Amino acid sequence: MKPLQELTNLASRISVEGRTDTVTPDLWIQKSSSASELQALFYRPLLCLVLQGIKRTVIGNREFIYAAGEYFVAGIDVPALGQTLQASPAEPYLALLFQIDSAKVSQAILDLPASSPPQMVSSFGVHEAEDALVEAFLRMLRLIEKPQEAIFMGPLLEKEVLYRLVQGPQATLFRQMANADSRLSTIRLAVNWLRENLTKPILVEELSSLVGMSTSVFHRHFKAVTAMTPIQYQKQLRLHEARHRLLAGAGNASEVASSVGYQSISQFTREYARLFGAPPTRDVGQYKNIKQVSGRDRTGISKL
Numbered sequence: 548m549k550p551l552q553e554l555t556n557l558a559s560r561i562s563v564e565g566r567t568d569t570v571t572p573d574l575w576i577q578k579s580s581s582a583s584e585l586q587a588l589f590y591r592p593l594l595c596l597v598l599q600g601i602k603r604t605v606i607g608n609r610e611f612i613y614a615a616g617e618y619f620v621a622g623i624d625v626p627a628l629g630q631t632l633q634a635s636p637a638e639p640y641l642a643l644l645f646q647i648d649s650a651k652v653s654q655a656i657l658d659l660p661a662s663s664p665p666q667m668v669s670s671f672g673v674h675e676a677e678d679a680l681v682e683a684f685l686r687m688l689r690l691i692e693k694p695q696e697a698i699f700m701g702p703l704l705e706k707e708v709l710y711r712l713v714q715g716p717q718a719t720l721f722r723q724m725a726n727a728d729s730r731l732s733t734i735r736l737a738v739n740w741l742r743e744n745l746t747k748p749i750l751v752e753e754l755s756s757l758v759g760m761s762t763s764v765f766h767r768h769f770k771a772v773t774a775m776t777p778i779q780y781q782k783q784l785r786l787h788e789a790r791h792r793l794l795a796g797a798g799n800a801s802e803v804a805s806s807v808g809y810q811s812i813s814q815f816t817r818e819y820a821r822l823f824g825a826p827p828t829r830d831v832g833q834y835k836n837i838k839q840v841s842g843r844d845r846t847g848i849s850k851l
Contacts, residue, residue: 549678550678550681550682550685551598551615551616551676551678551681553685554598554643554681554684554685554688555598555599555615555641557685557688557689558576558578558598558641558643558688559578559598559599559639559641561576561688561691561692562576562578562641563578564578564579564580564639565577565578565579569687569688569690569691570690570691570694570697570701571687571690571697571701571704571705573645573646573647573648573705574643574644574645574646574684574687574688574705575643575644576641576642576643576644576688577595577640577641577642577643577644578639578640578641579600579631579634579639579640580634580635580636580639580640581631581634581635581636582630582631582632582633582634582640583630583631583634584630584824585603585605585628585629585630585824586628586629586630587626587628587787587790587791587823588604588626588627588628588629589624589625589626589627589787590606590621590624590625590626590627591621591624591646592621592622592623592624592646592647592648592649592724593620593621593644593645593646593647594618594619594620594643594644594645594647594712595613595618595619595620595642595643595644595645596617596618596642596643596645596676596680596681596684597613597614597615597616597617597618597619597640597641597642598615598641598642598643599615599638599639599640599641600614600615600631600632600633600634600638600639600640600641600642601613601614601615601631601632601633601640602614602619602629602630602631602632602640602642603629603630603631603632604619604627604628604629604630605627605628605629605630606621606625606626606627606628606671606773606774606775607773607774607775607779607780607783608774608775609671609774611671611672611673612632612673613673614633616675616676617673617674617675617676618673618674618676618680619671619672619673620647620671620672620673620674620712620717620720621670621671622647622670622671622717622720622721622723622724622731623670623731623734623735623738623772623773624735624738624739624742625670625738625773625774625775625780626780626783626784626786626787628822643684643688645684645708647709647712647724649724649725651705651706651709652709652713652721652724652725653725654706655706655709655710655713655725656710656713656721656722656725669720669771669772669774670720670731670772670773670774671774672716672717672720674715674716674717677711677715679711680708680711680712680715683704683707683708683711684708686700686704687701687704687705687708690704709721730768730772731772733758733759733760733768734758734768734769734772734773736757736758737754737757737758737765737769737777738773738780740754740757741754741777741780741781741784742784745781745784745785745788745807745808746806746807746808747808748808749777749778749781751765751766751777751778754777765777782818783822785807785808785809786807786818786819786822786823788807789803789804789806789807789809789815789819789827790819790823790827790830792806792807793827793830793831794831794834800812800815800816800826800827800828803827804816815827
């Protein structure tokens with residue numbers, strides 16, 4: 548039996564609908580028996596290996612569609628939209644989600660030859676999973692049936708997965724994640740500032756100065772890394788956070804709009820509907836109806 552099929556069979560047998568944790572804290576299984584609409588997500592650095600079905604991810608102006616045997620990787624915190632395109636009760640969507648820690652990436656590449664990565668690199672990509680990577684995940688997933696071995700073998704297998712990724716087609720991305728002086732790490736500082744100062748007006752000149760770049764260079768690198776301009780990134784951050792607060796019942800549309808930095812409720816409503824497909828009140832109503840019918844949360848809001 549091929550490694551991918553064996554991994555798919557094991558994941559199907561031990562998983563439940565939604566998220567299934569494993570004995571490895573950074574690894575879990577996602578399972579869905581039906582296709583979905585576009586859902587609001589927030590990705591932290593992660594890898595998504597599809598075992599069965601088809602997934603779609605939209606980040607800024609970029610779209611990624613990936614199927615069984617392919618993986619999507621994100622190397623930076625970013626708001627996104629996700630959609631399960633193919634899934635059914637007979638053949639549910641199955642995927643492994645692996646959270647990537649830059650400190651662990653650094654440890655994984657300590658013994659590798661030094662490299663000088665290019666100044667700009669995309670933080671996202673879709674690639675076919677090599678057998679060596681699939682086999683490493685298979686051994687990691689088997690630990691769910693051997694919890695005593697997991698204590699010792701888990702960290703070693705996690706390091707092997709990172710080694711396979713560092714040696715794979717996204718090697719440049721992972722090297723930049725591990726390099727504190729890389730352009731990716733510099734843009735990550737700007738992203739962290741935007742997340743921590745959600746309501747503050749953004750001045751690109753001040754933000755570029757904060758990270759030690761000229762405005763033009765900063766703007767170019769920020770868009771190359773995140774697929775968005777700094778202003779677009781902040782807008783999506785605000786809208787995703789607003790939707791999260793609305794669905795949590797943290798206030799009405801006007802109150803929530805103000806809490807995430809909007810001065811104009813009409814602008815907020817217009818931009819919200821453009822991103823999520825419906826104005827705030829209707830979107831929240833649709834979510835409540837879905838939850839009542841299905842008995843489960845299908846918003847897709849995720850802070851990985």
